[in-house]
Amino acid sequence: GDTISVKDLAMKMNKSAGELIKKLMGLGVMATINQEVDVETAEILANEFGFEVDIKVDESTYDFIEEIEDDPADLVPRPCVVTVMGHVDHGKTSLLDAIRESNVTASEAGGITQHIGAYQVVHDGKKITFLDTPGHEAFTAMRARGAQVTDIAILVVAADDGVMPQTVEAINHSKAAEVPIIVAINKIDKPDARPERVMQELTEHGLVPEEWGGDTICVPVSAKTREGLENLLEMILLVAEVQELKANPKRLAKGTVIEAELDKGRGPVATVLVQTGTLKIGDSIVAGTAHGKVRAMIDDKGRRVKKAGPSTPVEVLGLSDVPQAGDIFHAVKDDKTAKTISEKRLAKKREEELKATTKVSLDDLFKQI
Numbered sequence: 266g267d268t269i270s271v272k273d274l275a276m277k278m279n280k281s282a283g284e285l286i287k288k289l290m291g292l293g294v295m296a297t298i299n300q301e302v303d304v305e306t307a308e309i310l311a312n313e314f315g316f317e318v319d320i321k322v323d324e325s326t327y328d329f330i331e332e333i334e335d336d337p338a339d340l341v342p343r344p345c346v347v348t349v350m351g352h353v354d355h356g357k358t359s360l361l362d363a364i365r366e367s368n369v370t371a372s373e374a375g376g377i378t379q380h381i382g383a384y385q386v387v388h389d390g391k392k393i394t395f396l397d398t399p400g401h402e403a404f405t406a407m408r409a410r411g412a413q414v415t416d417i418a419i420l421v422v423a424a425d426d427g428v429m430p431q432t433v434e435a436i437n438h439s440k441a442a443e444v445p446i447i448v449a450i451n452k453i454d455k456p457d458a459r460p461e462r463v464m465q466e467l468t469e470h471g472l473v474p475e476e477w478g479g480d481t482i483c484v485p486v487s488a489k490t491r492e493g494l495e496n497l498l499e500m501i502l503l504v505a506e507v508q509e510l511k512a513n514p515k516r517l518a519k520g521t522v523i524e525a526e527l528d529k530g531r532g533p534v535a536t537v538l539v540q541t542g543t544l545k546i547g548d549s550i551v552a553g554t555a556h557g558k559v560r561a562m563i564d565d566k567g568r569r570v571k572k573a574g575p576s577t578p579v580e581v582l583g584l585s586d587v588p589q590a591g592d593i594f595h596a597v598k599d600d601k602t603a604k605t606i607s608e609k610r611l612a613k614k615r616e617e618e619l620k621a622t623t624k625v626s627l628d629d630l631f632k633q634i
C-alpha cells in the first residue's frame with residue numbers, strides 16, 4: 266500500500282518530526298524520522314493535528330458509471346458485513362473456521378463449505394456476512410475507491426500475547442474507516458491467558474472496555490474450545506441492529522471484488538460482495554477494467570445460485586478478465602454498455618500509465634544533465 270515518511274508528513278503539516286514521533290508513540294507506534302507510515306496511520310496522525318487527509322481515488326477503474334439514486338421506499342434491512350482483523354497468529358482464521366463450522370453443523374448437517382474468502386452464517390434467524398481479513402492493502406485500496414465494505418470490525422487479540430503492532434494497525438484502520446470495533450479476546454483456554462492484561466493494553470489505545478466504563482465490547486473467546494462464540498455472534502447482531510443497515514434489492518447490483526483469480530477450467534473467477542441491488546445470472550457487469558455477462562454464480566456453500574442480494578458473497582463466472590481485489594463492480598443495463606465502459610477505463614488507464622512513464626523518463630533525463 267501507499268506510505269509516507271514521518272519526515273515528509275511533518276513537512277506537509279509544518280510541524281517538527283519530533284512532535285509527530287511523540288504523537289505516534291501515543292498511538293502505540295514506535296517510529297523514527299525516516300520511517301514510512303501507512304495511509305491510515307498518516308490520516309489519524311493528521312487528524313490529531315487538525316488536518317484532513319484526502320485519499321486519492323483511483324478513478325481509472327471507477328469512472329464512466331452513472332450512480333443510481335435509491336428511492337428511500339425501496340430500502341430494506343440487509344445483513345451486516347463483518348471483517349476479522351488482528352495480529353498474525355492471534356487466531357483470525359481459526360475463529361472464522363470455528364464460527365462457520367458450528368454453524369454448518371447446526372444448520373445443515375454434513376454440508377461441505379467451500380472456501381471463498383467470505384461466507385454467511387445465520388444466528389438467531391439473522392444473517393451475518395464474514396470476510397476473511399482482506400490484507401491491509403486490499404482494505405486500503407477499497408477505501409481509496411470509496412468502497413466501505415465492512416460494517417463491523419472484529420479485532421482478534423490473543424490473550425496470551427496481548428496487543429501487538431498489527432493489532433494497533435488494525436485499530437487505526439478501523440478508526441480511520443469509522444467502523445465500530447468488537448474485540449474478541451481469543452485463546453482464553455490457554456493456561457497463560459491474561460484477558461485483563463489485554464483489556465489494560467487496549468485502554469492505552471483508546472479502546473476502553475464496557476466493564477471499565479468505556480464503550481468497547483470485549484468478548485473472551487476460544488476458537489479451540491468454542492467458548493464465547495455464541496456471545497460474540499450476539500454482540501455482532503446487537504451492534505448491527507443499532508446501525509439499521511439497509512439496501513435496495515430492486516436496483517442493478519453494485520459491490521466490491523473481494524478476491525479474483527484465473528481458474529484453468531472456468532476462466533476468470535471473482536468473489537464479489539453484493540452491497541446493493543440484486544445480481545442475477547445473465548446480468549452484464551463491469552468490474553474495474555474487466556467486463557462480461559454473469560454466466561454462473563456459486564454461493565459460500567458451493568451451490569449454484571440464480572441471484573444474490575445485498576450483503577451476499579458469491580463467486581461470479583463470466584468475466585473477460587481477472588479484476589483486482591478492491592475493484593468495484595456494477596451491473597449495467599446491457600452488454601454494450603459494459604463493454605464500452607470497460608474499454609473507456611482501459612484507454613484511460615493506458616493513458617495514465619503512459620503519462621507516468623513519460624514523467625519518469627523526463628526525471629531521468631533531468632538527473633543526467
Ligand code: GTP
Pocket residue numbers: 351352353354355356357358359360451452453454455486487488489490
Ligand atoms: P495469520 O493468518 O497467519 O495472521 O494467523 P491467524 O490470526 O489467522 O491465526 P490462526 O487462526 O492461523 O491461528 C494461529 C495459531 O493459534 C494456530 O496454531 C491455532 O491452532 C492457534 N489458535 C487459534 N485460536 C486458538 C485458541 O482459541 N486456543 C488455542 N489454544 N490455540 C488457538
Ligand code: MG
Pocket residue numbers: 357358359
Ligand atoms: Mg489466518
